[in-house]
Each structure stands twice: as C-alpha cells, then as structure tokens.
Amino acid sequence: MRQDTAFLFDLDGTLVDSVYQHVAAWKEALDAEGIDLSVWRIHRKIGMSGGLFANQLLRETGFDIDPEASERLRLRHAAAYSRLSATVTPLPGARELLAALTEGGIPWAIATSGRMETAASNLAALGVEPAQVPVVTRDLVKYAKPDPDLFLAAAARLNVPIENTVVVGDSIWDMLAAQRCRALGIGVLCGGYGVAELREAGAYRVFEDPEELLEHLDEVGGRR
Numbered sequence: 598m599r600q601d602t603a604f605l606f607d608l609d610g611t612l613v614d615s616v617y618q619h620v621a622a623w624k625e626a627l628d629a630e631g632i633d634l635s636v637w638r639i640h641r642k643i644g645m646s647g648g649l650f651a652n653q654l655l656r657e658t659g660f661d662i663d664p665e666a667s668e669r670l671r672l673r674h675a676a677a678y679s680r681l682s683a684t685v686t687p688l689p690g691a692r693e694l695l696a697a698l699t700e701g702g703i704p705w706a707i708a709t710s711g712r713m714e715t716a717a718s719n720l721a722a723l724g725v726e727p728a729q730v731p732v733v734t735r736d737l738v739k740y741a742k743p744d745p746d747l748f749l750a751a752a753a754r755l756n757v758p759i760e761n762t763v764v765v766g767d768s769i770w771d772m773l774a775a776q777r778c779r780a781l782g783i784g785v786l787c788g789g790y791g792v793a794e795l796r797e798a799g800a801y802r803v804f805e806d807p808e809e810l811l812e813h814l815d816e817v818g819g820r821r
Contacts, residue, residue, distance in 0.1 A: 602818035603757040604698060605748050605780065607766035608709035609643065610788025612691040612807060613719045616767070618681040619643050619674075626673035632660050640789060644710055644768035645742055675714050682718035688787050690808025692724060697811060703819055704755045706731035708747035710770070731755055742770040745778030752780075763818055765810065772798035783817060785810065 610616040623639045638657065642650050654662055662670075698705045707725065709716050712735045720727060731754035738746035752759040764775035767788025775782035776799040784795030784803040792803050802817060804810040810817070 601703065601761070603704040603706070603752065603755050603762045604819070605751045605762050605764045606705065606707050607644070607764075607768070607771045608707055608716060608719055608723075609711060610767035611765055611771075611785055612688060612695075612707070613685050613723055614688050614787065615682075615685045615719055616640070616643055616788045618678060618685055619715075622674045622677035622681060623670075625677040626670050627654075629673050630666060630670060632658060634658060643788070644766070644770040649741075649743075671712075675712070678715050679718070682715070682722075685719055685722050687723050688785075688808075689806050690811050691806075694807045694811040694814075695723075695725070697814065698819065701819070704757060706733065706751040706755050708733045708751040708764075710735050710741040710747065712736050742768075743773035743777070745774045748774055748778050748780060752778075765807075769794055769798035772800045775799060781818075783810065 606612055609619060620636055620639050620643060624636055627634050632654065634654065634657070642653055654660060695705065707730065716734050720732065725732070731751060733747050733750045733754065735741045738750050740746045748762070748764055749759055752762050759778050759780055762780045763783055764771060764780045765783045765785065766772060767785050768790055772782040772784060772795055782800045784790070784800035785806055786792065786803065787806040795803050804813065
C-alpha cells in the first residue's frame with residue numbers, strides 16, 4: 598500500500614512573515630540585559646533552540662548567560678514580541694497552500710521552535726486553530742532545532758513515518774533537523790537565508806515562498 602507524503606511546516610519565516618519582529622524583540626531583550634549583539638547576528642540564530650541561542654551568545658560575546666539570565670531573556674523577548682505581533686501577516690500563498698493540502702487530503706502539521714506564548718498570535722494570523730491542526734511547539738519537546746524532536750513529534754501526531762514526510766522551512770536549522778530525522782527538506786527564501794545556504798544544509802528544493810511551492814506542489818510529493 599502506498600504511503601502518501603505528509604508536510605511538516607516551520608512557522609516563523611515559512612508560513613508567517615515574523616522573522617524580523619523576532620529579531621527586533623530579541624534585540625530589545627538583549628539590550629535590556631546589557632548584551633551588545635548586532636542585529637544581523639541575531640537573525641542568524643532565529644529558528645534554533647533557546648539553549649543553543651544562549652550558548653552562541655556566550656561564545657560570541659563572552660557574556661555569562663546563567664539560567665536566570667536565560668529565563669529573563671526569554672520573558673523579555675516574549676513581552677517585546679507580543680507588542681510587535683500585530684504586524685505579523687501570512688506570507689504569500691501560505692493560507693492557500695494549507696487549504697490545498699487540506700482539500701486534497703494531504704496530511705500536514707506545524708512544528709515550531711517557538712513556545713506557544715509567541716506562536717499563538719502567529720497561528721491566529723494564519724487562521725490555524727491548534728485544536729484542529731497538529732501543532733508542536735518548543736513547550737512539547739525536550740530539544741528544538743537543529744535537533745529533530747519537533748519534526749518527529751509532528752510526524753507522530755499525524756501517524757505518518759518520518760521517512761514519508763517533507764519538512765518545509767526557511768532556515769538552515771530546519772534543514773539540518775530534517776536531515777537528522779531522515780525527512781526531505783524544502784527551503785523557502787522568505788525568512789532571509791539564501792539558496793546556497795539552504796542547499797548546503799540539506800534542502801533538495803528551494804522556493805521563493807509558499808506561493809511558489811503551491812505552484813509546484815505536485816513536483817514535491819503533494820499529489821491530490
């Protein structure tokens with residue numbers, strides 16, 4: 598019996614245009630802690646787990662990120678992002694792509710490194726109701742990207758073997774996590790990473806945004 602492909606989506610920068618709001622929120626949180634980190638360096642870390650984010654900060658700045666400081670940063674970021682989240686909108690074709698999958702009976706889920714405290718407003722902007730669609734957030738797994746836990750949990754929620762899934766994401770962390778769990782990776786450019794970076798991290802196809810992916814859905818296993 599043929600096993601249909603399932604799609605596992607990252608959220609920030611993949612389905613909603615929220616990467617730069619996250620960058621601005623992290624910049625505000627870091628400034629409040631007296632940590633001087635350039636905006637471009639923050640952008641390069643969006644999508645990885647909070648623990649790795651803190652470890653990278655320590656290496657790049659020499660700042661002592663103890664557990665208490667890490668928790669303050671998280672809370673400051675969440676508060677700042679909450680103020681900025683009203684400007685978040687779905688990326689071109691995102692709603693239409695999800696609707697096409699649903700109408701075609703193709704299973705899909707969302708797996709995000711964000712906690713529900715920041716993901717909730719993004720899901721609302723996208724029109725996704727977590728009670729009706731499998732959504733796996735950082736709160737629900739031990740490790741976030743580039744570890745594969747989020748995607749493995751999302752595949753389990755869909756009751757689909759991970760080898761039969763396609764991971765769609767905007768960052769190298771998504772592609773690395775996809776490789777580690779033996780899923781195929783599709784990159785999108787709408788989060789700010791380039792084609793070469795995504796391909797080097799494991800993407801087998803790269804599209805501009807969800808709209809272009811929808812136009813080529815049958816080429817990546819999305820047969821209806």
